[in-house]
């Protein structure tokens with residue numbers, strides 16, 4: 001039997017769930033998995049499609065936490081090391097070691113001596129980073145390299161004042177959608193239910209506690225009520241508006257800031273990810289990484305209006321980023337015509353109107369603030385640490401709602417993936433598509449609750465990454481699904 005993510009709201013409405021999770025981004029799907037492992041009967045509702053919001057827009061780096069050394073935040077560093085290992089171990093097909101290189105110009109802490117000590121400390125603090133990993137996935141120790149070596153790895157490096165470079169390894173998601181969908185499969189194999197196109201609208205309470213969640217079924221255009229003892233709000237940038245809609249405004253849940261990356265149609269600058277300082281002192285450090293033959297670069301952070309769910313980026317903001325990149329890498333000359341896609345999203349800022357990202361996840365028990373028992377909102381900062389934050393949030397809500405741990409059910413169904421390249425769209429665009437390929441596309445659609453062709457092109461695969469090709473792929477997939 002194949003593993004299935006079945007969209008069956010009628011069946012779900014017959015159950016009484018222990019826990020219902022709002023939001024099908026990485027935090028929500030990890031919470032569904034954690035709930036399944038705790039033996040809970042759990043449901044996830046997503047207003048659009050799974051993983052289509054912030055989680056779709058990340059830079060796809062699974063961070064080990066070297067940056068947290070700067071603030072001597074060892075707890076966060078250790079958490080990141082463990083979570084990076086989890087991703088590398090659980091999804092070797094989709095998460096790979098990523099060599100990283102940072103050219104040093106001797107500014108502030110970025111001096112070869114200091115960086116050598118930092119990278120060494122990072123290696124010591126991540127002594128167990130390779131536990132349980134196959135040889136090819138092991139992350140080697142970092143170090144400091146000389147200018148010649150940097151030039152060899154990154155020929156366009158800005159050479160004025162170059163003082164060597166630091167090296168280390170992180171993880172890279174080749175296709176973050178697949179990581180999210182694989183987690184969702186595992187959660188459903190443990191008995192979890194997941195319904196896309198199902199916006200949550202109202203928490204129904206009885207005797208001061210959560211009793212049900214009322215949703216709007218976006219496919220059948222009708223109301224659905226799911227009985228549940230607890231609700232976990234994992235709605236990311238919508239977590240505050242959603243809490244407000246439920247009558248519980250909590251400004252501290254999420255102050256939005258805008259963040260975006262660019263996918264560029266140009267050869268990678270290096271086989272390593274590069275941490276490139278802006279030419280201007282005090283400017284941002286950008287990351288470029290080779291990604292399926294192209295270059296992904298980010299992340300630009302900007303303030304956003306408080307309470308906005310809008311992550312749109314203006315042409316002027318993009319141009320400023322391109323100018324900064326061209327100043328930082330003379331001779332690169334990237335132009336807006338090379339942009340294949342802008343990945344943008346909202347991240348939690350330290351305060352309203354700031355572009356500085358919060359350090360810690362937020363978890364709020366609404367019962368402590370006058371809301372019903374069994375309603376918790378959680379909002380994290382990184383894809384990398386989503387599983388850990390979700391694990392803690394599920395434990396918290398179990399305690400607050402009086403839910404007890406049970407043995408997890410025996411996983412149902414096998415992980416059988418159709419024989420398709422889920423990253424490269426070219427085979428799908430070939431003139432004479434084989435019957436086998438058509439059937440494999442339909443199988444993927446059946447297995448993963450695909451409602452519309454764009455679910456499959458953007459959120460089950462990376463076939464739509466190049467926006468110039470996406471329309472042709474969509475049209476082809478529509479035809480296959482219609483057949």
Ligand SMILES: Cc1cc2nc3c(=O)[nH]c(=O)nc-3n(C[C@H](O)[C@H](O)[C@H](O)COP(=O)(O)OP(=O)(O)OC[C@H]3O[C@@H](n4cnc5c(N)ncnc54)[C@H](O)[C@@H]3O)c2cc1C
Nearest residue numbers: 023025026027047053054055059061200236345381383384
């Ligand atoms: C540009 C950028 C680069 C980044 N780079 C990295 C990186 O390299 N590494 C890293 O670790 N992290 C990175 N991040 C951070 C990471 O992507 C986020 O922390 C993470 O994806 C947030 O996930 P989430 O589940 O909280 O939010 P989302 O993915 O936004 O999910 C929330 C979901 O809730 C749904 N929802 C909202 N309201 C309702 C409702 N009423 N009913 C039902 N569903 C609802 C939404 O539709 C959405 O799907 C980056 C983020 C950005 C924006």
